[in-house]
Amino acid sequence: MKKVLTMWSDDHVNEEETRILRQPCADLPIPLDGEARKSVKTLVDAFLERNDASGLAAPQIGICKKIIIFRNRGFTRDGASDGTWTKKDVEVLINPRLTQQRGNQVILSEGCLSCPDIKVDIARYPEIKIRGFDMHGQKVSKRYVDFIARIVQHEMDHLEGKMIVDYDEGAIFVPKKKRGFFENLFQNKSA
Ligand SMILES: [Zn+2]
Numbered sequence: 001m002k003k004v005l006t007m008w009s010d011d012h013v014n015e016e017e018t019r020i021l022r023q024p025c026a027d028l029p030i031p032l033d034g035e036a037r038k039s040v041k042t043l044v045d046a047f048l049e050r051n052d053a054s055g056l057a058a059p060q061i062g063i064c065k066k067i068i069i070f071r072n073r074g075f076t077r078d079g080a081s082d083g084t085w086t087k088k089d090v091e092v093l094i095n096p097r098l099t100q101q102r103g104n105q106v107i108l109s110e111g112c113l114s115c116p117d118i119k120v121d122i123a124r125y126p127e128i129k130i131r132g133f134d135m136h137g138q139k140v141s142k143r144y145v146d147f148i149a150r151i152v153q154h155e156m157d158h159l160e161g162k163m164i165v166d167y168d169e170g171a172i173f174v175p176k177k178k179r180g181f182f183e184n185l186f187q188n189k190s191a
Pocket residue numbers: 111112113114154155158
């Protein structure tokens with residue numbers, strides 16, 4: 001399985017991986033050139049071989065380009081599986097740009113493959129509109145609601161180098177046996 005970069009593993013901080021995850025990503029050229037198509041394919045392959053993620057952003061596999069992939073159906077409102085998802089229900093967005101946010105923000109606990117072992121309460125909009133390009137480089141304009149809107153916002157954060165630990169308004173949940181390590185890491189936050 002393709003390695004996903006993480007900010008820490010077990011009880012040490014991964015400085016080099018964090019540096020990469022923290023970099024704002026560059027746009028892909030449109031129309032897509034050969035290298036851009038290769039980057040898209042690498043991300044698609046990396047996502048499809050896993051079943052532990054609802055989305056993945058290119059920087060998480062070390063590609064600092066604006067590409068995200070996510071499951072686009074099969075969730076209930078609070079993110080549980082509704083059993084209707086198949087491997088085909090994935091969507092790629094290239095150079096996504098948020099054009100509208102609507103509704104009252106909803107708080108839910110989120111995890112991230114790049115922040116193993118923790119969950120963070122994050123308030124996000126339940127409805128968003130995005131402009132960008134699909135995996136073939138065709139212009140798209142999309143609307144997402146509820147949990148899928150949340151996934152898209154989470155993955156788009158990665159493209160700016162923003163991680164779930166940056167949302168310090170919400171509680172951070174850490175496993176008891178690792179409390180010491182995370183207390184150190186998030187000195188000013190509740191652990
Ligand atoms: Zn993530």
